[in-house]
Amino acid sequence: MSTVGWGIAGCGWVARDHALPGLLAVDGARVVALHDLDPAALDRMPVEGARRTTDLAGFLATPGLDAVYVAVPNAGHRPLVEAAAAAGTAVLCEKPLAADVDDAQALVDACARAGVLLGAAYDQRWHPAHVRLRELVPELGTVTAVRIVYCCWLPGDWTPDGRPHDNWRVDRARAGGGAAIDLAPHGLDLVGTLLGEDVTTLSALLQTRVHDYGVDDGALLTGATPSGVLVGLHVAFNTPDALPRRRLEVVGTRGMAVALDTMGQTAGGSLTLYRPDPVDVPFADTPPFEAQFAAFTDAVAGRGRAGTAWPYDPARDLALHRLLLTALSESAPSESAPSGGTP
Ligand SMILES: NC(=O)c1ccc[n+]([C@@H]2O[C@H](COP(=O)([O-])OP(=O)(O)OC[C@H]3O[C@@H](n4cnc5c(N)ncnc54)[C@H](O)[C@@H]3O)[C@@H](O)[C@H]2O)c1
Incomplete structure (x- = not known):
């Protein structure tokens, strides 16, 4: 297969503003079909x-x-995903895998039964700062902790582009929850991607502190990997975008790496290595979506850039999804009523 023909199902914000430009930049990829229930999209x-x-x-x-x-x-x-698998196409599915665990299990099973490649679209795996950070982890000594802050401002009437928007993110039936299910999957995936071992124990505290909607607008999650790395995640829809709100720290006995404003859809931000003096670490400027689509396109074509096929096992993505949703279902919501507020 020389050129991989892509279809996009769901032509909203992330597809239009991030996935499509990434896909169009990939050698060997061609967009052959678009599907959405909304003709305007x-x-x-x-x-x-x-x-x-x-x-x-x-x-x-x-x-x-x-x-x-x-x-x-x-x-x-x-x-x-089930329909695409039945049609025999490979599938790259956006995060989180699904709104609940049963659906996530079913879609992974459907792809396995059909024998088609399934990838989860954790674009931040492919952010060039995170790719570089992964290489630096061995220089940090014994890694003791990963601390992540990934927050934004998302009121009930949020819109990504100023146009009236169906804000399904705060509808439990369609999103599966609020800030935690939307934002925490990126952080959990990154921990495993950077360290080479996943979080296997996890607990969560949820809040609906600011916005008057029926899902969490903030969460603190704490977890650990099998070797004992402690992981802390603060995710929120209630942090004004003008404040510092995206931070990733990997702490070790010989050094610490800090990535600022790298978590997101673009290739921006900074990476600093402290050992103990701070040194700015340069990284490439390839957009994460472009790198993701290049890797998946190569995997579908069977060529494997740099000798690798798609390196992420859906069973592993499913296990992380199950871990997160179990932690969220066992968490006690905060008793306090939303206070309201504007940034
Ligand atoms: N990886 C990332 O950084 C990232 C960023 C944003 C969103 N996402 C994920 O991408 C997905 C979409 O998010 P979004 O922000 O683009 O949402 P959106 O609301 O902007 O777009 C969703 C689109 O899907 C269409 N749609 C809804 N149901 C459909 C159906 N059954 N069949 C066909 N089309 C349908 C809608 O008409 C809309 O155009 C979500 O799963 C979200 O979690 C990932």
Whole structure:
């Protein structure tokens, strides 16, 4: 297979503003089809030559379709992944895998049964600062802790682009929860990606402190890896975007690495290594979505950039999803009422 034909199912914010530009920059990838239930969303996708359809069956029957990127709200992942798997295409599914554990298990099973490649779209694995940080971890000595802050401001009427938006992120039925299920999966994935071992114990405290909606607007999660690295995650929809709100620290006995403003969809931010004097660490500027789509495209084509196929096992992504949702379901919500407030 020389060129991989991609379809995008769900043409909203992340697909239009981040995935599509990433995909269009990849050698050997071609966008052949777009699917969304909303014709206006299809119209807003800046790509030529692709079939645009609100009909899922017609989308999946597009000639030359090899891989489908699923970017609909979380509860919609399962039916789309199952349909794509049944049609025999590889699937790159947005995070979180699903809105609950049963759906996540079902979509992983569907791909395994169909024998198609399934990837979870944890784009931050591919952020160039995180790729560099992974190389630096051995220089930190014995890693004792990873501390992550990944917060933003997301009120009930939030919109990504100023246009009226269906804010499904605060609808438990479609999102599966609030800030924690939306933001924590990135941090949990990063811990495992950076350290080479995943968090296996996890607990959570949830709050609905500021916004008047029926899901958590903040959470603190604490966990540990099998070798004993402690992990702390603060995720929130109640931190004004103007404040410092994205920080990733890996702490070791010989040094510490601090990534600022790297967690997100673009290649920006900074990376500093303290041993103990601070040294700025340069990194590439490849957008994380571009790197992600390049790797998945190569895996689908069977060529494997740098000798690797898709290096992430869906069973591992499913285990992390189960761990997170179990911790969230066992957490006690804060008793206090939302206070309201504006940034
Ligand atoms: N990796 C990241 O950094 C990142 C960032 C943002 C969003 N996401 C994930 O991407 C997914 C989409 O998020 P978004 O912010 O782009 O949402 P969005 O609301 O902006 O877009 C979702 C689109 O899906 C369409 N849609 C809804 N149900 C559908 C269905 N059953 N079939 C076809 N189309 C359907 C909607 O019309 C809309 O155009 C979510 O799972 C979210 O968690 C990931």
